[in-house]
Amino acid sequence: MTLPKSPTSERAMQPLTRPHIVAAGLRLLEREGAAGLSMRKLAGELGKAPAAVYKHVSDKRELMSLLFDEVSRRIELPGPGDDPRTAIVAAAQSAHRVLEAHGWIATGMIDGPLLGVTSMRLSEFILDALVRKGMSDVQAARLQVAIWEYLVGHLVAARAGSPVMFPCSAAQDDAEDYPTVRRVAPLVAEMSDQERFDAGLRVLLDGVFTEAHTPHAPPGGAAAGEASSSVSRSAADVAG
Structure with a gap:
């Protein structure tokens, strides 16, 4: 038998x-x-x-990167469109939902970067959308880094049990010297984790796209100024 x-x-x-x-x-x-x-x-x-x-x-760190890479496959990236800001918001929101569902990712990020080929999809999507619409490599890189650091920071803070690093609650009687904080604190407390992430993401992107519209006067005379104007016009096309 x-x-x-x-x-x-x-x-x-x-x-x-x-x-x-x-x-x-x-x-x-x-x-x-x-x-x-x-x-x-x-x-x-x-x-x-x-x-x-x-x-x-080879070790646990490589294993964690492989696992992070596998989870990153579940991030949904929208199709190409005319509005890079809308596409980036949708991609970052998907990344937030996927990564937040796996709390171990935030814990692993505290110990060091989790890197993998698939996890580059989000960065490639953001950079490509911006460069194709007229941003310089430098402008696109700054935006991509800012979004990634905001996403990671939000995940780590939420995992630590402090999703809102707000100075105080409105119930604290010893905060009478800070009336605006006391007034605003309940509004922050009422927001869900997803609402807080979405609000911060949109503020971040609004700031970047507004800056892309603003010409800066670089040192170096007229030639440098003309080059800067050309870059500013290209960047302005992104939001136009």
Whole structure:
């Protein structure tokens, strides 16, 4: 009589590949969080010896980047359109929803960058949309960095239990010297996490697109001024 094989024994007989490792790592993270992820536990989840896992992934940091890369595939990017601001808002909102749904990502970002090929999709989308519409590489780079840092900061703050770094609550009696803060605090408290993210994102983009309309007088005389005017006109086309 042949006994049925257990799931663990079946996994042990399967050839080990990176997709298997990524799938097992995501199961562990969703079940136990970032603190419960280790190379030893991952090997147990796969039914393999740790040495077999290390042949495919050098350490936990590389594993976290692979898992972040896999989650990044779920970010939805809109099709090309005439309004880069609208497209960027939609892409950043999707990234926020996807990444916030996996709290371990914010925890991992505190320890260092999580990098992968797929995770570059959002940056490529933002940069390409802006450059194609007339922004210089420098202007596009500044905007992309600002959006990414805002997104990461929002995720980390929310994960830490402090989604709003507001100075005080209106209930504090010792804040009488700050009447405007006391008046505004309840308004901030009423906003959902998504509303706070969306509001900040739109303020950030409005500021950048307004600056793109504003010509700056660079040093270097008339020739430099003419070059600056050309760049400003190109940048203005983005919002026009």
